[in-house]
Amino acid sequence: xxxxxxxxxLTALATALALGLTGCSAGTGxxxxxxxxxxGPTAPAAAPGRYRTLFEPCRSVPQPTLRDLLPGAAQLPDExxxxxxxxxxxVTYDTDRRVGCSWKADTPDASHRLxxxxxRVVSFDGAVSDDDRAQxxxxxxxxxxxxxAPPRTAAPVTPATPSTSGTPTRPSGSATPSNPAAPSNxxxxxxxxxxxxxxxDTAATGLxxxxxxxxxxxxxxxxxxxxxxxxxxxxTVSVVFRTSNVIVTVEYAEQTNGSAxxxxxxxxxxxxxNLARLFAERLEE
Numbered sequence: 505x506x507x508x509x510x511x512x513x514l515t516a517l518a519t520a521l522a523l524g525l526t527g528c529s530a531g532t533g534x535x536x537x538x539x540x541x542x543x544g545p546t547a548p549a550a551a552p553g554r555y556r557t558l559f560e561p562c563r564s565v566p567q568p569t570l571r572d573l574l575p576g577a578a579q580l581p582d583e584x585x586x587x588x589x590x591x592x593x594x595v596t597y598d599t600d601r602r603v604g605c606s607w608k609a610d611t612p613d614a615s616h617r618l619x620x621x622x623x624r625v626v627s628f629d630g631a632v633s634d635d636d637r638a639q640x641x642x643x644x645x646x647x648x649x650x651x652x653a654p655p656r657t658a659a660p661v662t663p664a665t666p667s668t669s670g671t672p673t674r675p676s677g678s679a680t681p682s683n684p685a686a687p688s689n690x691x692x693x694x695x696x697x698x699x700x701x702x703x704x705d706t707a708a709t710g711l712x713x714x715x716x717x718x719x720x721x722x723x724x725x726x727x728x729x730x731x732x733x734x735x736x737x738x739x740t741v742s743v744v745f746r747t748s749n750v751i752v753t754v755e756y757a758e759q760t761n762g763s764a765x766x767x768x769x770x771x772x773x774x775x776x777x778n779l780a781r782l783f784a785e786r787l788e789e
């Protein structure tokens with residue numbers, strides 16, 4: 505068999521071509537990695553709220569406080585008095601998300617009701633934090649009370665210019681204005697609204713429904729006196745505040761019987777505020 509002639513340099517050329525093809529292939533991988541690296545990291549999820557669980561409200565109110573809030577309970581038989589102070593836990597589906605408790609005590613002259621609702625707000629939107637979602641819930645409650653909506657940043661509300669008459673600038677039941685209506689007691693509030701109460705005993709006295717300072721991150725107070733009826737007068741004071749992703753509502757009500765005078769607004773507000781402060785301290789523990 506005739507041998508093929510050996511041509512010097514062909515083997516080296518073939519080797520060089522093979523190495524060149526391999527180098528091109530490796531270069532393609534490097535370029536792809538560079539392109540992928542330009543995509544950037546995934547945006548971080550919004551921060552979770554401070555609170556993961558809630559405390560049990562029925563056991564969180566000291567008995568001396570309950571005796572003050574429910575004066576009629578002291579006149580009840582022992583078993584009924586104990587039951588009144590124990591309260592009734594609200595029925596909820598998830599006690600890590602919402603809890604509540606209510607108390608009541610009746611006497612021939614007056615009836616007292618106390619309700620506490622504590623809600624832990626959770627955002628299921630990765631771009632919205634629990635705190636921001638809780639602020640949205642709080643804002644809806646504040647608007648429902650006919651108070652000016654809080655700023656989106658939850659910064660302190662700038663006081664409105666006082667009216668010359670010193671009385672609320674909108675009547676009860678009218679549309680909510682874009683700015684606070686009348687000046688309030690600067691020691692307890694930064695802005696006021698007339699809410700559903702709008703009664704002479706609260707208007708322009710520092711007792712009208714108002715935004716509060718020094719309670720949680722944002723807070724407001726509502727005071728509603730129902731129209732006179734055959735069964736007496738009924739007043740409900742509500743204090744609502746938010747700390748991080750938890751919203752606490754304290755609702756304290758008194759109904760006088762027969763022709764008795766309307767419940768005292770100042771007394772009810774003071775008691776409701778003191779209890780709200782107690783819960784705010786509990787959240788800071």
